[in-house]
Amino acid sequence: MKRIDQVEGTFDRDKEKKRATPSDATVRRLPRYYRYLSRLLDDGILRISSSRLATRMGVTASQIRQDFSCFGDFGQQGYGYNVRYLYNKISRILGMKDGHRAVFIGWNDSAHALLSSPTFANGDITPVAVFAEVSPRDLPCYPLQDLREVLPRLDATIAVLNTAPASAQDVLSVLADCGIRGVLNYTTAHLTTPNTGMTIQNVYLDDPCLLLCYQMGSRACED
Amino acid sequence: MKRIDQVEGTFDRDKEKKRATPSDATVRRLPRYYRYLSRLLDDGILRISSSRLATRMGVTASQIRQDFSCFGDFGQQGYGYNVRYLYNKISRILGMKDGHRAVFIGWNDSAHALLSSPTFANGDITPVAVFAEVSPRDLPCYPLQDLREVLPRLDATIAVLNTAPASAQDVLSVLADCGIRGVLNYTTAHLTTPNTGMTIQNVYLDDPCLLLCYQMGSRACED
DNA sequence: TAGATTGTTAATCGATTAACAATC
DNA sequence: TAGATTGTTAATCGATTAACAATC
Numbered sequence: 040m041k042r043i044d045q046v047e048g049t050f051d052r053d054k055e056k057k058r059a060t061p062s063d064a065t066v067r068r069l070p071r072y073y074r075y076l077s078r079l080l081d082d083g084i085l086r087i088s089s090s091r092l093a094t095r096m097g098v099t100a101s102q103i104r105q106d107f108s109c110f111g112d113f114g115q116q117g118y119g120y121n122v123r124y125l126y127n128k129i130s131r132i133l134g135m136k137d138g139h140r141a142v143f144i145g146w147n148d149s150a151h152a153l154l155s156s157p158t159f160a161n162g163d164i165t166p167v168a169v170f171a172e173v174s175p176r177d178l179p180c181y182p183l184q185d186l187r188e189v190l191p192r193l194d195a196t197i198a199v200l201n202t203a204p205a206s207a208q209d210v211l212s213v214l215a216d217c218g219i220r221g222v223l224n225y226t227t228a229h230l231t232t233p234n235t236g237m238t239i240q241n242v243y244l245d246d247p248c249l250l251l252c253y254q255m256g257s258r259a260c261e262d
Numbered sequence: 263m264k265r266i267d268q269v270e271g272t273f274d275r276d277k278e279k280k281r282a283t284p285s286d287a288t289v290r291r292l293p294r295y296y297r298y299l300s301r302l303l304d305d306g307i308l309r310i311s312s313s314r315l316a317t318r319m320g321v322t323a324s325q326i327r328q329d330f331s332c333f334g335d336f337g338q339q340g341y342g343y344n345v346r347y348l349y350n351k352i353s354r355i356l357g358m359k360d361g362h363r364a365v366f367i368g369w370n371d372s373a374h375a376l377l378s379s380p381t382f383a384n385g386d387i388t389p390v391a392v393f394a395e396v397s398p399r400d401l402p403c404y405p406l407q408d409l410r411e412v413l414p415r416l417d418a419t420i421a422v423l424n425t426a427p428a429s430a431q432d433v434l435s436v437l438a439d440c441g442i443r444g445v446l447n448y449t450t451a452h453l454t455t456p457n458t459g460m461t462i463q464n465v466y467l468d469d470p471c472l473l474l475c476y477q478m479g480s481r482a483c484e485d
Numbered sequence: 486t487a488g489a490t491t492g493t494t495a496a497t498c499g500a501t502t503a504a505c506a507a508t509c
Numbered sequence: 510t511a512g513a514t515t516g517t518t519a520a521t522c523g524a525t526t527a528a529c530a531a532t533c
Contacts (some may be wrong), residue, residue, distance in 0.1 A: 064524065070472040078452070088490060096411070108492055116491040117533040134475035148378070156468040157450070164471070176518050197474065221377040221478040222470055227380070229301070233493095240474040245379040247367035248446055251292040251420065252357035255444040289499065311514060323514095331516055339515040340509040471486050 061109040065095045068106055069133055071096070076126040077157075088119035119191035135163040139221075140194060143208055144183070145201035146171035149225045149244065153199060167193050186210070190217040284332040285348050291329055292318070292356055299349040300380075311342035362444075363417060366401075367409070367433055368424035369394035372448045372467065376422060409433070411441040420444045427451035429477040 075096055079087060089100040096103075107113050107125075110132050114120045130136060136197070141164050143150050154175070158164055169180055174180030181189050183202075191214075198219045202210055207228035214222060215233040222239045224230055230239055298319055302310060312323040319326075330336050330348075333355050337343045353359060365389050367374050377398070381387055389401055391412070397403035404412050406425075413436075421442045425433055430451035437445060438456040445462045447453055453462055 062524065066473070066476060069476065070466065070469045073472065074466070090490080100524065101528095102524090104490095104492060105408065105525075112492070114491050115533055116531070117489045119490065132476070132479075133472050134479040135472075137475065137479060140476075141477060148371040148375035152375055152467055155371070155469065156469050156471070158468040164475070196478070197277075221474045222283060222475055238474060238477045240470045240477070243293065243297070244292045244375055244471045245381040247295065247463045247465045248376065248379070248381050249356050250289070251444045251446055251461060252362060252387070253292065253355070254295045254354075254463070255362075255419070256357040256360060285500065313514080324501065324504095325500090327514095327516060328501075335516070337515050338509060340505070340513045342514065 056112075058111075059109050063108070065106045065109055069129060072103075072106070073126070073129050073133060074130065076156075077086070079122045080126060083188070086119055087122055091141050092120075095219065130163070135161075137196075139164045139196045140167045141197040141199055141221075142167055142190065142195045143169045143171070143178070143199045143201065144186070144191060144214070145203075146173055146211065147201050147225075148173060149242075150199055150201045151175065153223075167195055183210075186212050187217065190219070195219060195222065199223045200226065201225045220251055265367075270307075279335075280431045281334075282332050284329070288332055292352060295326075295329070296349070296352050296356060297380075299345055299352065302345045303349060308345050309342055310345055312337070313419075315343075353386070358384075360419075362387045362419045362421040363390045364388065364422055365390055365391045365413065365416060365418045366394070366422045366424065367406070367437070368426075369396055369398060370448075372426050373422055374398065374426045376446075385418065390418055410440065412437050413437070413442070418442060420446065422446045422448065424448045 090105045091102055093100040104114075107120075111128065113125050113128055117217050120124055123183065135158075141159075143154075143166065146169050150169075154166060159166060168179045169175060170181050170182060170183045170189075171251060172182070196212070196219065196250060198214050198221070200210065200214075200222055204226045205228070207224070207226045208230060211222065212229055212233045215237055222237065223228075224241045225244070230241070232239055277422065292429070298315070312326045316323040316326055323440075330343075334351065336348050336351055345466070354362075358381075364382075369392050373392075375383065377389060382389060389404045391404060392398060393404050393406050393409050393412075419442065421437050421444070423430060423433065423437075423445055427449045428451070430447070430449045431453060434445065434453055435456045438460055443460060445453075445460065447462055447464045453464070455462055
């Protein structure tokens with residue numbers, strides 16, 4: 040049973056086979072697969088074929104099999120995919136089992152909304168502290184000027200940045216010094232990575248809104 | 263002067279030339295161009311060539327020219343692009359000049375965060391009302407059960423959906439009845455369009471967070 | 486075993502890049 | 510005019526789809 044061998048080992052890509060490195064397009068679809076599989080689990084569906092999953096998601100079965108095959112042989116011929124197994128695999132691939140701990144630098148609505156999103160609600164990422172003036176109910180809160188002193192003790196890997204845009208770049212270099220390896224940047228500041236070990240994701244809150252407006256316009260043209 | 267002719271007329275694509283219909287990839291880049299041009303304006307830069315813009319944005323000049331050329335001839339040989347003109351053009355293409363009015367169905371942190379994002383802060387979209395129990399400071403607020411009665415009077419085109427997932431689909435059909443043409447869905451519910459005239463954008467708040475974690479993991483592998 | 490469905494290879498399609506004539 | 514830079518066409522590259530042998 041191929042699947043059983045692969046359960047152990049945290050990240051067993053390329054153990055034997057040479058696998059295609061996942062394209063950007065494939066990687067961007069991973070969260071979507073993760074969500075769908077989670078929904079299947081909620082619905083009590085334990086087994087699914089690429090073609091049924093494809094129909095549900097509105098993509099092709101080929102694409103699904105191609106995407107998954109970059110990471111491992113997760114299915115069984117004649118059977119399909121075990122939903123829970125696949126879900127756990129993708130969870131690992133996405134790094135949800137890496138025990139990430141997040142600090143919030145600055146506190147506002149975006150921070151709050153993220154904290155109630157599935158990723159935090161599931162416990163995939165653990166929120167450990169907030170650096171801000173106003174404190175949310177249930178997280179330890181420190182003044183921003185204590186960042187350099189306190190942060191190294193928190194064993195955090197991720198920072199969620201919600202400061203004023205002007206101070207974002209300065210804060211970023213402190214974060215890098217204190218061992219933060221990933222930054223979710225909600226500020227409008229355009230940040231440059233202070234060192235190569237750090238990953239930044241810029242979040243543009245109104246992108247979906249802009250695309251919606253575009254689509255509303257172009258739909259109208261079609262009629 | 264080619265550019266002058268095109269200033270009038272709200273949406274003058276395909277006036278004479280046959281233009282390539284913009285690919286999905288191109289469309290998804292439009293908000294990014296919009297942001298960059300806005301930043302150039304803030305910096306007082308009035309003129310830019312595709313190659314300088316490309317360097318700043320980390321893309322190729324070819325791509326920029328291809329993308330823009332789906333929508334019109336916005337540049338001038340030997341000169342480049344007039345930043346303000348181009349910004350206005352893209353603003354129009356994105357539908358920011360369509361006078362969209364938005365209602366918020368349900369009120370939470372995501373709603374609040376969106377309301378303070380550039381699109382609303384700029385006045386590109388006008389918020390007109392909230393349907394929720396708790397009212398934000400400066401917007402008219404109605405109870406959700408008055409939706410069907412009040413909404414038609416508000417002349418709104420966009421609804422920002424932040425209800426409980428269970429009631430989302432029901433609310434959606436009311437929205438469709440009341441003339442809403444675009445919905446920004448922040449709920450975790452998977453919605454199906456009630457009629458063809460409606461456009462839905464699903465927002466997945468934790469996607470950037472998941473991608474960040476993925477990148478943090480795969481970076482580690484590279485070292 | 487027979488039926489189903491995978492993982493993968495080859496074929497198609499689309500998007501990006503390079504190059505250049507047109508022209509400001 | 511000469512230099513610069515566009516819009517566009519052709520060439521390259523990458524991603525998606527189709528097809529099928531392998532196999533559960």
